[in-house]
Amino acid sequence: MSEISRRELFRLGAAGSGALVLGMVLPGCATAPGEREPTRVGAWAPNAWLEIDPDGGVAFTLDRVEMGQGTVTGITTLVAEELDVAPQNIEVVFAPVGDAYINPQYGLQVTGGSSSVRTSWERVREAGARVRAVLLASAAEVWQEPVASLTTGDGHVLHPDGTQRIAYKDLLALAARQSMPEQVTLRRPEDFRYIGKHNRRLDALAKVTGQARFGIDVELEGMRYAVVARPPAIGARLVAFDDSRARGLPGVIDVLAIERGVAVVAESYWQAMKARGELSIEWDESDAVKVTQNSVFRQYRQAADDSAGDTERSEGDAAGVLENADEVLEAEYEAPFLAHATMEPQNATAMVTDRGLEVWAPTQGPDLARIAAARTSGYSPGEIRVHTTFLGGGFGRRLTQEYVEEVAEIASHRKEPIKLVWSREDDIRHDVFRPAMLHRFRGALADGRVTAWDHQITGPLIFDWFARNAAAAQYPWAPRMFYNTLASVGRMTEDTFLTPKDHSAIEGAVDVPYAVPDLWVRHTHSDAGVPVSYWRSVGHSHNGFAVETFMDELAHRAGEDPVAFRLRHLEDSPRHRAVLERAAEAAGWGGSLPEGRARGVALHRSFGTFVAQVVEASIEDGAIRVHRVTCAADCGRMVNPDIVRMQMEGGILFGLTAALYGEVDWDENGRLQQSNFHDYTLMRHDETPELSIILVENGEDPQGVGEPGTPPAIPALGNALFALTGERQRRTPFQAGSADA
Amino acid sequence: MTITIRVNGAEQSVDAPEDTPLLWVLRDWMGLKGTKFGCGIGQCGACTVHIDGSAQRSCITPVARVAGGEVSVTTIEGLAGEDSLHPVQEAWLEHNVPQCGYCQSGQIMSAAALLDQEANPDDERISEFMAGNLCRCGTYPRIHAAIRSVADGSAS
Numbered sequence: 001m002s003e004i005s006r007r008e009l010f011r012l013g014a015a016g017s018g019a020l021v022l023g024m025v026l027p028g029c030a031t032a033p034g035e036r037e038p039t040r041v042g043a044w045a046p047n048a049w050l051e052i053d054p055d056g057g058v059a060f061t062l063d064r065v066e067m068g069q070g071t072v073t074g075i076t077t078l079v080a081e082e083l084d085v086a087p088q089n090i091e092v093v094f095a096p097v098g099d100a101y102i103n104p105q106y107g108l109q110v111t112g113g114s115s116s117v118r119t120s121w122e123r124v125r126e127a128g129a130r131v132r133a134v135l136l137a138s139a140a141e142v143w144q145e146p147v148a149s150l151t152t153g154d155g156h157v158l159h160p161d162g163t164q165r166i167a168y169k170d171l172l173a174l175a176a177r178q179s180m181p182e183q184v185t186l187r188r189p190e191d192f193r194y195i196g197k198h199n200r201r202l203d204a205l206a207k208v209t210g211q212a213r214f215g216i217d218v219e220l221e222g223m224r225y226a227v228v229a230r231p232p233a234i235g236a237r238l239v240a241f242d243d244s245r246a247r248g249l250p251g252v253i254d255v256l257a258i259e260r261g262v263a264v265v266a267e268s269y270w271q272a273m274k275a276r277g278e279l280s281i282e283w284d285e286s287d288a289v290k291v292t293q294n295s296v297f298r299q300y301r302q303a304a305d306d307s308a309g310d311t312e313r314s315e316g317d318a319a320g321v322l323e324n325a326d327e328v329l330e331a332e333y334e335a336p337f338l339a340h341a342t343m344e345p346q347n348a349t350a351m352v353t354d355r356g357l358e359v360w361a362p363t364q365g366p367d368l369a370r371i372a373a374a375r376t377s378g379y380s381p382g383e384i385r386v387h388t389t390f391l392g393g394g395f396g397r398r399l400t401q402e403y404v405e406e407v408a409e410i411a412s413h414r415k416e417p418i419k420l421v422w423s424r425e426d427d428i429r430h431d432v433f434r435p436a437m438l439h440r441f442r443g444a445l446a447d448g449r450v451t452a453w454d455h456q457i458t459g460p461l462i463f464d465w466f467a468r469n470a471a472a473a474q475y476p477w478a479p480r481m482f483y484n485t486l487a488s489v490g491r492m493t494e495d496t497f498l499t500p501k502d503h504s505a506i507e508g509a510v511d512v513p514y515a516v517p518d519l520w521v522r523h524t525h526s527d528a529g530v531p532v533s534y535w536r537s538v539g540h541s542h543n544g545f546a547v548e549t550f551m552d553e554l555a556h557r558a559g560e561d562p563v564a565f566r567l568r569h570l571e572d573s574p575r576h577r578a579v580l581e582r583a584a585e586a587a588g589w590g591g592s593l594p595e596g597r598a599r600g601v602a603l604h605r606s607f608g609t610f611v612a613q614v615v616e617a618s619i620e621d622g623a624i625r626v627h628r629v630t631c632a633a634d635c636g637r638m639v640n641p642d643i644v645r646m647q648m649e650g651g652i653l654f655g656l657t658a659a660l661y662g663e664v665d666w667d668e669n670g671r672l673q674q675s676n677f678h679d680y681t682l683m684r685h686d687e688t689p690e691l692s693i694i695l696v697e698n699g700e701d702p703q704g705v706g707e708p709g710t711p712p713a714i715p716a717l718g719n720a721l722f723a724l725t726g727e728r729q730r731r732t733p734f735q736a737g738s739a740d741a
Numbered sequence: 742m743t744i745t746i747r748v749n750g751a752e753q754s755v756d757a758p759e760d761t762p763l764l765w766v767l768r769d770w771m772g773l774k775g776t777k778f779g780c781g782i783g784q785c786g787a788c789t790v791h792i793d794g795s796a797q798r799s800c801i802t803p804v805a806r807v808a809g810g811e812v813s814v815t816t817i818e819g820l821a822g823e824d825s826l827h828p829v830q831e832a833w834l835e836h837n838v839p840q841c842g843y844c845q846s847g848q849i850m851s852a853a854a855l856l857d858q859e860a861n862p863d864d865e866r867i868s869e870f871m872a873g874n875l876c877r878c879g880t881y882p883r884i885h886a887a888i889r890s891v892a893d894g895s896a897s
Binding site: 066069206251423682 | 833843875876880
């Protein structure tokens with residue numbers, strides 16, 4: 001594959017903000033959300049999000065999926081605030097595919113990039129405020145009082161006399177005749193009743209009683225179960241299969257070849273799995289990708305040697321300064337391919353009906369799922385309805401929709417309801433991975449300051465893989481035969497006026513916060529043919545590790561304290577400084593520790609949020625032990641502070657899991673060696689450190705919280721291990737080494 | 742073949758192959774979807790149920806092992822009475838534990854079994870007992886605090 005020519009050809013603009021790029025821009029596609037047909041008899045549905053029924057029920061259509069990050073509670077809190085109905089009195093409905101529900105940050109109906117609260121902060125509050133304004137105007141008509149004299153309180157309009165009130169439900173007929181105001185005034189922060197105060201998760205009761213319905217829990221009348229035998233190596237193709245033994249087993253209904261392998265349909269999952277084990281399949285592996293982590297890094301090193309790459313940020317003359325510097329430090333870091341391992345394995349359910357195809361899926365992109373279903377089923381997107389469920393974890397995994405492609409193809413052949421379930425082994429072996437990335441640094445030091453910085457990042461672009469369904473999802477009227485062309489055009493035009501720039505390789509590196517006069521950040525494109533995707537914090541997951549480890553190496557070379565050294569380079573970055581100082585102080589930075597323990601620090605901003613962490617670690621019986629993580633985070637205004645805290649906690653443990661264990665690898669035949677939790681290890685309860693989370697309160701606009709806790713955890717642990725052992729950790733997962741402390 | 746099992750206090754008959762893991766019988770024959778599939782090899786604990794009061798992984802328990810109606814199986818749906826919550830579920834709400842929630846049925850069933858056997862386990866015992874239940878969202882610190890609060894509450 002041509003590694004860089006394409007990028008050079010289509011390069012137009014300079015790097016923008018470090019955002020996850022998901023799709024092509026299609027101007028004029030989103031329609032203004034207006035009144036719609038209600039889903040309940042007699043109800044009033046004044047916009048795409050709200051519906052009030054005559055019994056007083058308020059239904060809120062949530063357009064960002066719930067995968068644990070808290071959208072059910074968070075976005076509902078926003079609408080509750082402006083509508084003035086308590087969050088717990090609002091029924092949350094998961095959105096269908098619809099133009100009104102497109103995520104404005106990406107031009108697709110996706111949940112990702114820690115964008116849900118940020119992109120709903122005005123849009124959803126305004127939707128609530130408009131409806132409240134109409135209800136107020138309706139009550140003003142009833143009472144013949146000036147609108148300005150009326151107020152609201154939990155689902156009622158209140159009369160200025162302090163005694164009379166009218167429930168919203170009793171105003172529906174009048175309200176339906178009012179026109180929506182163009183301009184609305186949003187509630188002032190000092191008047192917030194729920195924002196910043198509401199903490200109890202609205203989905204918690206369903207989740208502690210086993211009642212929350214995930215994709216895997218979908219149940220349809222007459223439903224059959226499907227499993228798929230997929231290629232044993234990436235890129236292997238089906239030649240032939242013998243299903244005679246499988247078909248003879250109890251409960252087996254059908255065995256059929258599909259685009260992605262051989263599907264077995266049975267009366268139960270267990271019977272389908274047993275039959276799959278009896279298939280004998282011949283695969284053509286002549287074009288199979290046969291790589292290992294080591295071979296991929298060899299490829300990357302060669303690419304990095306051969307090409308300086310695309311300049312993504314350049315200030316001054318870093319190369320020149322480095323050439324003439326007295327003190328130059330060089331280092332190389334490796335971040336491996338990682339699986340997502342959501343607790344709910346991939347699955348989807350589909351059924352052919354009179355009007356088309358119905359799909360139920362735990363997906364981060366219902367519009368992408370619709371294209372995926374259209375791709376393999378023969379139905380057009382207009383004939384496909386996607387129902388989204390609770391997601392048993394997402395972390396980026398459910399932005400890719402192969403499970404929907406599979407189930408749609410099987411269901412359209414079988415003409416009976418099909419639930420497709422991936423086993424855990426399927427889930428690990430056929431994941432779309434966090435890309436492996438190589439980082440090379442050169443830094444010049446003089447008088448305790450970094451004078452030049454050269455960071456070369458080598459690896460693939462995620463958009464090259466993501467374009468498959470994302471490009472077509474922007475043109476749902478396009479015939480299926482053009483899907484692959486659209487994807488190719490999307491890839492070809494990445495970083496032009498047609499398609500936004502893909503920051504997935506460079507985010508967290510181009511925005512390095514340290515004041516360095518001569519600075520160069522570049523990306524050398526190299527793709528090993530391994531399918532890759534977004535993984536919690538995306539590019540920040542590896543750039544945070546690389547940048548913050550190198551900064552620590554520079555501090556050590558300069559003979560400086562790592563916190564003081566960072567602060568010296570952050571004179572004009574007050575919010576970075578603030579979280580670093582608060583984390584260091586709360587962690588007792590510089591203070592004494594029990595024998596055999598050490599601290600490490602890291603600071604990283606991602607998805608708008610500033611996070612500093614101090615990790616305290618030791619090595620016991622040859623194993624790394626993390627004792628304590630102190631985290632200070634500034635995400636601006638918090639809608640549900642305890643959910644912010646939860647996301648920092650979870651983000652830290654996700655990062656530590658990668659730092660301690662995360663790695664997948666292939667054998668010489670291209671077989672992935674990991675398959676389940678015994679060999680793709682996640683941090684467990686008994687290894688969990690004490691977590692101390694400090695949330696910086698301020699009135700800045702809200703920023704992302706789902707991902708920013710992850711990036712600093714990895715380098716903070718690595719830096720602690722260096723402080724402990726004197727051995728630098730330049731590759732994850734970290735090794736305890738021989739230096740038992 | 743027809744198998745009789747006692748689940749959440751009621752005897753039921755299901756027509757399932759006897760080597761079928763209890764997990765799938767609960768979910769797909771009996772419609773009890775609260776018990777989750779995570780790994781299929783007893784590594785993650787998402788499928789944890791009580792078998793005669795002890796926490797067991799239903800994904801590696803052949804249904805034949807609990808057949809006959811002598812053995813009592815309890816799932817998350819039967820942990821508390823109708824319209825009430827078990828103290829562990831109350832503590833989960835109090836500590837805002839669930840994120841995605843997928844593993845939480847299993848976590849709660851493990852915690853309830855632990856607290857049933859030992860009224861006041863210490864932190865080390867809680868950690869050791871709960872180590873068999875994975876959570877990818879990272880809710881362990883809150884799970885720990887929730888169990889601690891129930892243990893402390895019953896001890897006082």
